[in-house]
Amino acid sequence: MAGTNAYPSFSNVPHERRIAYKFTVDGANAPALSASPLNLHIASVSRVSQGLFRLTLVGTYRNHVATLGHLNVNAAGQQRFFQPGPVANAGTSTPVTVDILVVDNAGAVQDPAAANANNFIAGEIIFCDTNAV
Numbered sequence: 001m002a003g004t005n006a007y008p009s010f011s012n013v014p015h016e017r018r019i020a021y022k023f024t025v026d027g028a029n030a031p032a033l034s035a036s037p038l039n040l041h042i043a044s045v046s047r048v049s050q051g052l053f054r055l056t057l058v059g060t061y062r063n064h065v066a067t068l069g070h071l072n073v074n075a076a077g078q079q080r081f082f083q084p085g086p087v088a089n090a091g092t093s094t095p096v097t098v099d100i101l102v103v104d105n106a107g108a109v110q111d112p113a114a115a116n117a118n119n120f121i122a123g124e125i126i127f128c129d130t131n132a133v
Contacts, residue, residue: 013065015130021045021055022122025071025102026115034120043095051102051109052085053121057095061127064090067098069123074116079105082121090127098125 022034023045030047033039043056067084085099100121104110113119 013126013128015128016065017061017127017129019057019125019127020123021069021125022120023053023055024115024117024120025053025112026119027113028111029115031121048099049109051111053100053102055098055100055125057098057125059095060089060093061096061129062091063128063130064096064098065126065128067100067123067125069100069121071102071112072118072120072122073113074118075113078113080110080112082123096127 019041020038021042022038023031024034025031028047028050031045031053033042033045041058043058046054048054064087067087069082069084071080071082073080080102083101083103085101087099088097090096101109102112
């Protein structure tokens with residue numbers, strides 16, 4: 001077993017790749033990526049269906065470790081929460097897609113609040129970009 005001092009960062013994940021993301025949400029309308037320099041490794045974001053958003057990454061990555069994030073809303077009383085969803089194409093030659101869900105207190109997928117500059121989803125996606133340690 002390799003020691004963490006052999007890894008190229010201050011993480012216990014070998015060959016860790018962290019991809020930060022931020023996009024604005026507007027109810028049932030299309031989301032929009034925040035301006036550069038954010039989202040340098042994100043090709044696009046789309047609304048797949050009610051409360052389901054898909055990030056398509058620019059590159060390929062081997063092993064998905066975690067999708068972290070939060071939903072920020074402008075109005076009090078919005079019972080909506082960030083939930084990570086399925087990750088597709090990890091370990092292939094096709095760019096990775098990461099799904100993000102917005103759910104309510106009952107776990108039902110719901111659209112987030114309508115447009116406001118303070119309504120966004122942001123976070124990080126972490127990959128271990130090696131086959132084995």
